[in-house]
Amino acid sequence: MQVLQHAEASPTGDWAEQTRRVLTRDLLLRARRSSLGEARALEFRALHLNLPLIREVGDRLQLTGGRRAQAEHDGLEALLEAVRRYDPYGDRDFPESARPLVEGRMRRQPDAAPRVSRRPVRVAVHRLALVIAGTRT
Numbered sequence: 001m002q003v004l005q006h007a008e009a010s011p012t013g014d015w016a017e018q019t020r021r022v023l024t025r026d027l028l029l030r031a032r033r034s035s036l037g038e039a040r041a042l043e044f045r046a047l048h049l050n051l052p053l054i055r056e057v058g059d060r061l062q063l064t065g066g067r068r069a070q071a072e073h074d075g076l077e078a079l080l081e082a083v084r085r086y087d088p089y090g091d092r093d094f095p096e097s098a099r100p101l102v103e104g105r106m107r108r109q110p111d112a113a114p115r116v117s118r119r120p121v122r123v124a125v126h127r128l129a130l131v132i133a134g135t136r137t
Contacts, residue, residue, distance in 0.1 A: 020049055021093045028088040044132045046094070047083050053095060054079060057103045071106040078105035080128055 024046050031042035054075040063071050082098035090097075 021095065024049055024094040025088050028086055032088060040132045043083050044129055047080055050079060053098060053102055057106050061106060074105040075102045076128060078102045
């Protein structure tokens, strides 16, 4: 069963989604009160915890093949931006504020064939991890 279908069946979503929401808010609250190095590590954990959001958006947009790979790169960058923009003291849960940004970036992908210069998603995740940690690649 897909996460989106299960969440629609229940107004509060399933247990895993609720746990992800609570943990994300907690991680980002702690990141706000931490030193820079620790804050980046906590942001990375929140980013990693919310990677299923990219898959969910890709499934909803019915992206496949090379187009999906391209869109996932942009979705990952949008998710990082959403982690950094999120106000954990506000009323909205993280997925509610991140989903429109991620979906907007993933929709912007051209319908053309994938560019050869795109790196695999694993390399992009590694690069983002290094950026979050504060080092340059």
